[in-house]
Amino acid sequence: GAGVSQSPRYKVAKRGQDVALRCDPISGHVSLFWYQQALGQGPEFLTYFQNEAQLDKSGLPSDRFFAERPEGSVSTLKIQRTQQEDSAVYLCASSLRGMDFSGANVLTFGAGSRLTVL
Amino acid sequence: GNSVTQMEGPVTLSEEAFLTINCTYTATGYPSLFWYVQYPGEGLQLLLKATKADDKGSNKGFEATYRKETTSFHLEKGSVQVSDSAVYFCALRNGGGYQKVTFGTGTKLQVIP
Numbered sequence: 001g002a003g004v005s006q007s008p009r010y011k012v013a014k015r016g017q018d019v020a021l022r023c024d025p026i027s028g029h030v031s032l033f034w035y036q037q038a039l040g041q042g043p044e045f046l047t048y049f050q051n052e053a054q055l056d057k058s059g060l061p062s063d064r065f066f067a068e069r070p071e072g073s074v075s076t077l078k079i080q081r082t083q084q085e086d087s088a089v090y091l092c093a094s095s096l097r098g099m100d101f102s103g104a105n106v107l108t109f110g111a112g113s114r115l116t117v118l
Numbered sequence: 119g120n121s122v123t124q125m126e127g128p129v130t131l132s133e134e135a136f137l138t139i140n141c142t143y144t145a146t147g148y149p150s151l152f153w154y155v156q157y158p159g160e161g162l163q164l165l166l167k168a169t170k171a172d173d174k175g176s177n178k179g180f181e182a183t184y185r186k187e188t189t190s191f192h193l194e195k196g197s198v199q200v201s202d203s204a205v206y207f208c209a210l211r212n213g214g215g216y217q218k219v220t221f222g223t224g225t226k227l228q229v230i231p
Binding site for chain 2: 004033035041044056091093106107110111
């Protein structure tokens with residue numbers, strides 16, 4: 001597609017529910033990132049995929065967070081047993097090259113999925 | 119580790135005023151530096167970038183110069199418009215091998231007519 005598409009744009013969950021957030025990156029983009037943006041803060045790294053391989057998941061805050069990209073295109077971020085502190089905007093970004101590219105690899109961001117946990 | 123520090127907002131300016139948003143960074147090696155902008159209700163968009171010392175990135179009247187000696191990448195615009203109202207994020211990515219992009223906390227700019 002023309003840009004990075006994320007769905008749903010808004011999600012309200014009751015504490016303890018599981019949620020799944022979808023990211024459809026730009027076609028052909030190798031790299032895919034998930035970031036978490038709390039209100040009034042900058043994006044914080046969660047995880048990175050190069051094609052279907054999850055190369056870095058060091059930013060996932062707990063084992064309740066799980067991400068996959070099984071065919072190297074669409075990715076899903078799943079949060080199990082949601083807590084109030086999970087409330088944030090979840091941003092997906094993709095880039096054409098792998099992150100081992102030494103140039104200025106530009107990220108294209110989606111509009112984000114705003115999760116509110118009650 | 120890598121980190122980015124931005125001046126706190128919000129910054130409120132009148133139309134046609136001069137804008138400076140300060141950004142300093144900490145990183146090993148020679149990072150690439152970026153400014154991203156987030157308009158209300160939209161995703162982050164790349165505004166400009168610089169990949170080595172003394173490079174100047176520019177776009178839409180905004181400029182930033184990569185200053186290695188002061189580890190800074192301040193954003194400037196000579197005459198802001200109401201349409202520039204947004205949140206601006208300074209970011210870096212270290213060169214050489216895999217490194218994620220690290221963002222600052224963002225600076226909200228409000229331009230009033």
